[in-house]
Amino acid sequence: MSTISRREFAGSAAFAAVQPPSDRLRVGVIGCGGRGIGAHIATLLKMKETEKVEINAVCDVFDKRAQQAAQLTGGRPYQDYRELLANKDVDVVVIATPDHWHGQMAIDAAGAGKHIYCEKPMTHSVEEAKRVVAKIRETGVKMQVGVQAMSDDSYETAYKFVQDGTLGKVVIAQIDYSRNYRDDYWLKPVDPDIKPGVNFNWDLFLGPAPKRPFDAERYFNWIRYFDYSGGVPAGLFVHRVTRLIKALGLKFPEYGSAHGGKFQFPGSKGEVPDTINIMLDYPGGPTVLLISSLANDTPVAHTLRGHKATLEFTPTGFVIKPQKLYEKEMKEIVHRKTGGEDTELHLRNLINAIRHNEPLKCDATLGYYGVAACQFGILSQRRRKYMKWDAAAERIVPA
Numbered sequence: 001m002s003t004i005s006r007r008e009f010a011g012s013a014a015f016a017a018v019q020p021p022s023d024r025l026r027v028g029v030i031g032c033g034g035r036g037i038g039a040h041i042a043t044l045l046k047m048k049e050t051e052k053v054e055i056n057a058v059c060d061v062f063d064k065r066a067q068q069a070a071q072l073t074g075g076r077p078y079q080d081y082r083e084l085l086a087n088k089d090v091d092v093v094v095i096a097t098p099d100h101w102h103g104q105m106a107i108d109a110a111g112a113g114k115h116i117y118c119e120k121p122m123t124h125s126v127e128e129a130k131r132v133v134a135k136i137r138e139t140g141v142k143m144q145v146g147v148q149a150m151s152d153d154s155y156e157t158a159y160k161f162v163q164d165g166t167l168g169k170v171v172i173a174q175i176d177y178s179r180n181y182r183d184d185y186w187l188k189p190v191d192p193d194i195k196p197g198v199n200f201n202w203d204l205f206l207g208p209a210p211k212r213p214f215d216a217e218r219y220f221n222w223i224r225y226f227d228y229s230g231g232v233p234a235g236l237f238v239h240r241v242t243r244l245i246k247a248l249g250l251k252f253p254e255y256g257s258a259h260g261g262k263f264q265f266p267g268s269k270g271e272v273p274d275t276i277n278i279m280l281d282y283p284g285g286p287t288v289l290l291i292s293s294l295a296n297d298t299p300v301a302h303t304l305r306g307h308k309a310t311l312e313f314t315p316t317g318f319v320i321k322p323q324k325l326y327e328k329e330m331k332e333i334v335h336r337k338t339g340g341e342d343t344e345l346h347l348r349n350l351i352n353a354i355r356h357n358e359p360l361k362c363d364a365t366l367g368y369y370g371v372a373a374c375q376f377g378i379l380s381q382r383r384r385k386y387m388k389w390d391a392a393a394e395r396i397v398p399a
Contacts, residue, residue: 025351028057028090028114030081030105031097032069035119036060040094041072043343051351053092059084062219063199064191079201081105085112092354095119098222099229100209103128110139115354117347119146121230121238122367126375129368130394136364144350144360145367147242151345154317154337158247158304161320166333167306168326169285173244175313176291176300177236184268185294186223186235190216217269224270226382231272232292233258233374239341240302241280242362242370243313244288247304251369253280253288255399256376257386264295278377290377372396 027044029036044055058069059078066077078084085093085108093109095102095118103123109116110132122145123129136143149155161167179185196202196214205219206212209227222228223235244250260276262268278290291300302313308326311318317337322330339345352358372389379396380387388399 023052025051025053025091025354026056026089027053027092027094028059028075028084028087029055029069029073029094029096030059030084031095031101031119032058032060032062032065033096036094036096037065037069037072039343040096040117040347041069043347044094045073047344047347051348053351057084057087057090061201061204062191062194064193080204082108085109085114090114092117092350098205099234100124100227101207103132104208106132106143107135110135110141110143113139113141115141115350116143117146117350118143118367120242120367121234121371121374122364123371124228124230124234126368126372126395129364129371133364133368142350142353142360143364143367144346144353145362145364145370146343146346147239147362147367147370148343148346149239149243149341150246150361150366151342151349152337152339154313154335155243155246157335157337158311158313158318159249161311161333162248162304162306166309166320166330167304167311168308168323170248170304170306171286172289172305173248173286173303174289174291174300174305175240175244175302177232177240178292178297178299179236179294180297181265181274181294184265184270185274186221186270186272187268188220190220194219221270224268224272226271229272230374230378232276232294233278233290233377236292237278237290237377238370238374241288241290241373242366243302244304245369245373246366247311248282248286250282250288252282252372252389252391252394253376254283255386255388256280256373256380256396258377258381260381264293273381276377276381278373278380280373280376288373290373 055073055075058075059081060066070077092115095105202214258278260273263275275293280288304311309322311320317335320333349361386399390397
């Protein structure tokens, strides 16, 4: 399959206008692995008639995956995402690739006039996130970031109680996302059918990442390597911290540090820590605590601790309980949530944003705040340094 250079692509597509959608939104799916096929393609096929959407293009650097997706959807298969973006019959793209490609693909898709659903984290770095936000503002396309829990109304509702002073000053927020693996963590089998130069494009997989010799393990288990992933913060914490950012109306941390390492699985080929805990100080408070291990899954309460009351998120919504000092002045409050952490709801919100200008549940700006919070932890743990936010340059630097 022929490919086009980035310069050729930029010249032909970078300033394409956002076209009004036809009666049926046409979707291209970039990345046809577990998340691409198992979540997005499966959900879009389910929504085909109710939401008037169709998948007419699919893309993966591994031809086997692209062909499987094409058979499921009837969409045209591509190996190079830029050729998919050049297809004028695609209105929306879903980016479900490894993290290191999210930023450039989102920028290119916006430049081609495509609306975007980009899996979390929005980007692999703060610098990329800053560029994505600027490009979305420039082009006016709709971009939904795949933090699906934002389609649960608990966090926007909690924000109202934070703002009206029900909790008092919130000084600490804590949340976790832990799992437990027996022998090694985030390890998937390598498909023996993969053949670089025949049915797989290693250079296209690497893209903006450092150049390395072909290693199938890095492709199938990319989430275990810093070249393509941020590990637990980028893969798990981004789901959690974005909830707190939304509930508390936060933006960028002022200071942050992280602690952890490969404690349970020191012999793993994976580079990212199996245990990591992050503390972030936001301007004037609160301190946000993010807790995780891939070797112990005992949960931690998800709470906003205010001077007057504590809000605890639950599977059904949240409950607000007064502190002892204030229990005679206020009553317990229970919120029953609507929505949930649901791909279909999140995709429908994007569709309604495109068609009816409905507000996005997780737009690029909120995605940026989530990336910044997670990058504090990634950089701190890797460098073993206390980090701070350089507001003028919008970057994270050693304190």
